[in-house]
Amino acid sequence: MDAQKTTTNVNATAPPRRLLLPVDATAPSRRGVRHALRRAQAGEAIEVCLLHVGETVRQWEVLRFRTPQEIARFQSERAQIFLDEAARPLRAAGIASRAVFVEGDVVPSILDQAEQLACAEIVLPAPAARWRKLLSTDVVREVIARSARLPSLSVVTVDEDGAPAP
Numbered sequence: 001m002d003a004q005k006t007t008t009n010v011n012a013t014a015p016p017r018r019l020l021l022p023v024d025a026t027a028p029s030r031r032g033v034r035h036a037l038r039r040a041q042a043g044e045a046i047e048v049c050l051l052h053v054g055e056t057v058r059q060w061e062v063l064r065f066r067t068p069q070e071i072a073r074f075q076s077e078r079a080q081i082f083l084d085e086a087a088r089p090l091r092a093a094g095i096a097s098r099a100v101f102v103e104g105d106v107v108p109s110i111l112d113q114a115e116q117l118a119c120a121e122i123v124l125p126a127p128a129a130r131w132r133k134l135l136s137t138d139v140v141r142e143v144i145a146r147s148a149r150l151p152s153l154s155v156v157t158v159d160e161d162g163a164p165a166p
Contacts, residue, residue, distance in 0.1 A: 020119040032123035034162025052079040126165035
Protein backbone atom coordinates (compact mmCIF):
# COMPACT_ATOMS: atom_id res chain seq x y z
CA MET A 1 0.00 0.00 0.00
CA ASP A 2 2.97 2.35 0.27
CA ALA A 3 3.31 4.87 -2.51
CA GLN A 4 6.53 6.87 -2.42
CA LYS A 5 7.36 9.84 -4.64
CA THR A 6 9.57 12.83 -4.17
CA THR A 7 7.98 16.17 -3.43
CA THR A 8 8.26 18.69 -6.24
CA ASN A 9 8.11 21.75 -3.99
CA VAL A 10 11.04 20.82 -1.78
CA ASN A 11 12.71 23.43 0.38
CA ALA A 12 16.28 22.11 0.34
CA THR A 13 17.19 23.65 3.70
CA ALA A 14 14.47 21.95 5.76
CA PRO A 15 13.55 18.27 6.03
CA PRO A 16 10.00 17.48 4.94
CA ARG A 17 7.35 17.87 7.63
CA ARG A 18 5.40 14.63 7.99
CA LEU A 19 1.61 14.98 8.24
CA LEU A 20 -0.82 12.27 9.32
CA LEU A 21 -4.14 12.51 7.48
CA PRO A 22 -6.81 10.13 8.80
CA VAL A 23 -9.31 9.36 6.01
CA ASP A 24 -12.59 7.52 5.80
CA ALA A 25 -15.58 7.46 3.47
CA THR A 26 -16.73 10.98 4.40
CA ALA A 27 -16.05 14.20 2.50
CA PRO A 28 -14.77 16.08 5.59
CA SER A 29 -11.92 13.59 5.94
CA ARG A 30 -10.56 14.84 2.57
CA ARG A 31 -9.96 18.32 4.02
CA GLY A 32 -6.54 17.17 5.17
CA VAL A 33 -5.61 16.37 1.57
CA ARG A 34 -6.58 19.90 0.51
CA HIS A 35 -4.50 21.23 3.42
CA ALA A 36 -1.45 19.25 2.30
CA LEU A 37 -1.89 20.50 -1.27
CA ARG A 38 -2.09 24.12 -0.05
CA ARG A 39 1.08 23.74 1.99
CA ALA A 40 2.98 22.13 -0.88
CA GLN A 41 1.80 24.86 -3.27
CA ALA A 42 3.13 27.42 -0.79
CA GLY A 43 6.55 25.77 -1.14
CA GLU A 44 6.64 23.83 2.12
CA ALA A 45 8.40 20.47 2.04
CA ILE A 46 5.93 17.87 3.30
CA GLU A 47 5.35 14.13 3.37
CA VAL A 48 1.91 12.65 3.95
CA CYS A 49 0.88 9.52 5.80
CA LEU A 50 -2.70 8.60 4.94
CA LEU A 51 -4.39 6.50 7.60
CA HIS A 52 -7.62 4.54 7.60
CA VAL A 53 -8.71 2.92 10.84
CA GLY A 54 -11.08 -0.03 10.59
CA GLU A 55 -12.95 -0.25 13.86
CA THR A 56 -12.91 -3.68 15.44
CA VAL A 57 -16.28 -5.33 14.81
CA ARG A 58 -17.77 -6.59 18.06
CA GLN A 59 -21.50 -6.70 17.26
CA TRP A 60 -22.84 -10.22 17.53
CA GLU A 61 -25.32 -9.48 14.71
CA VAL A 62 -22.39 -9.14 12.31
CA LEU A 63 -20.18 -11.83 13.84
CA ARG A 64 -23.04 -14.32 13.63
CA PHE A 65 -23.02 -14.20 9.82
CA ARG A 66 -19.42 -13.28 8.96
CA THR A 67 -16.11 -14.72 10.08
CA PRO A 68 -13.43 -12.41 11.44
CA GLN A 69 -11.39 -13.16 8.31
CA GLU A 70 -14.27 -12.07 6.02
CA ILE A 71 -14.72 -8.87 8.00
CA ALA A 72 -10.99 -8.12 7.93
CA ARG A 73 -10.85 -8.72 4.17
CA PHE A 74 -13.85 -6.43 3.59
CA GLN A 75 -12.37 -3.68 5.77
CA SER A 76 -9.00 -3.95 4.05
CA GLU A 77 -10.59 -3.73 0.58
CA ARG A 78 -12.66 -0.70 1.58
CA ALA A 79 -9.62 0.94 3.18
CA GLN A 80 -7.64 0.52 -0.03
CA ILE A 81 -10.36 2.36 -1.96
CA PHE A 82 -10.46 5.27 0.52
CA LEU A 83 -6.67 5.51 0.67
CA ASP A 84 -6.27 5.35 -3.12
CA GLU A 85 -8.86 8.10 -3.60
CA ALA A 86 -7.13 10.32 -1.05
CA ALA A 87 -3.66 9.65 -2.50
CA ARG A 88 -4.60 10.48 -6.10
CA PRO A 89 -4.37 14.31 -5.81
CA LEU A 90 -1.23 14.04 -3.71
CA ARG A 91 0.48 11.91 -6.38
CA ALA A 92 -0.64 14.34 -9.07
CA ALA A 93 0.99 17.18 -7.12
CA GLY A 94 4.20 15.19 -6.57
CA ILE A 95 3.75 14.95 -2.80
CA ALA A 96 5.36 11.93 -1.14
CA SER A 97 2.71 9.79 0.50
CA ARG A 98 2.29 6.51 2.31
CA ALA A 99 -1.00 4.67 2.91
CA VAL A 100 -1.62 2.76 6.13
CA PHE A 101 -4.58 0.66 7.26
CA VAL A 102 -4.94 -0.49 10.86
CA GLU A 103 -7.73 -2.16 12.77
CA GLY A 104 -8.62 -0.90 16.22
CA ASP A 105 -10.27 1.87 18.19
CA VAL A 106 -10.13 5.09 16.19
CA VAL A 107 -8.63 7.65 18.58
CA PRO A 108 -5.88 5.48 20.11
CA SER A 109 -5.03 4.15 16.63
CA ILE A 110 -4.64 7.66 15.22
CA LEU A 111 -2.34 8.70 18.06
CA ASP A 112 -0.35 5.45 17.96
CA GLN A 113 0.20 5.71 14.21
CA ALA A 114 1.24 9.36 14.50
CA GLU A 115 3.97 8.27 16.89
CA GLN A 116 5.01 5.15 14.98
CA LEU A 117 5.20 7.01 11.67
CA ALA A 118 7.08 9.94 13.29
CA CYS A 119 4.50 12.49 12.18
CA ALA A 120 4.83 16.10 13.34
CA GLU A 121 1.15 16.90 12.81
CA ILE A 122 -2.24 15.25 12.66
CA VAL A 123 -4.56 17.08 10.27
CA LEU A 124 -8.28 16.71 10.98
CA PRO A 125 -11.46 18.45 9.85
CA ALA A 126 -12.56 21.21 12.23
CA PRO A 127 -15.00 19.74 14.75
CA ALA A 128 -18.69 20.28 14.13
CA ALA A 129 -20.74 22.48 16.40
CA ARG A 130 -21.41 20.71 19.70
CA TRP A 131 -25.19 20.62 19.17
CA ARG A 132 -24.65 18.51 16.04
CA LYS A 133 -22.62 15.98 18.01
CA LEU A 134 -25.00 15.30 20.89
CA LEU A 135 -25.66 11.70 19.89
CA SER A 136 -22.29 10.66 18.50
CA THR A 137 -18.68 10.48 19.59
CA ASP A 138 -16.52 13.37 18.55
CA VAL A 139 -13.26 11.88 17.33
CA VAL A 140 -11.64 15.23 16.52
CA ARG A 141 -12.13 16.69 19.99
CA GLU A 142 -10.96 13.45 21.61
CA VAL A 143 -7.77 13.33 19.48
CA ILE A 144 -7.04 16.95 20.41
CA ALA A 145 -7.55 16.24 24.11
CA ARG A 146 -5.46 13.06 24.16
CA SER A 147 -2.66 14.51 22.01
CA ALA A 148 -1.75 16.89 24.83
CA ARG A 149 0.36 14.07 26.31
CA LEU A 150 2.53 14.06 23.17
CA PRO A 151 4.49 17.33 23.18
CA SER A 152 6.22 16.69 19.83
CA LEU A 153 2.89 16.29 18.03
CA SER A 154 0.43 18.99 17.07
CA VAL A 155 -3.13 18.67 15.84
CA VAL A 156 -4.25 21.01 13.07
CA THR A 157 -7.94 21.38 12.32
CA VAL A 158 -8.88 22.62 8.87
CA ASP A 159 -11.94 24.04 7.17
CA GLU A 160 -13.59 22.87 3.94
CA ASP A 161 -10.89 24.55 1.81
CA GLY A 162 -8.05 22.98 3.78
CA ALA A 163 -7.13 26.22 5.52
CA PRO A 164 -6.37 26.09 9.25
CA ALA A 165 -9.59 26.57 11.21
CA PRO A 166 -9.77 29.35 13.80
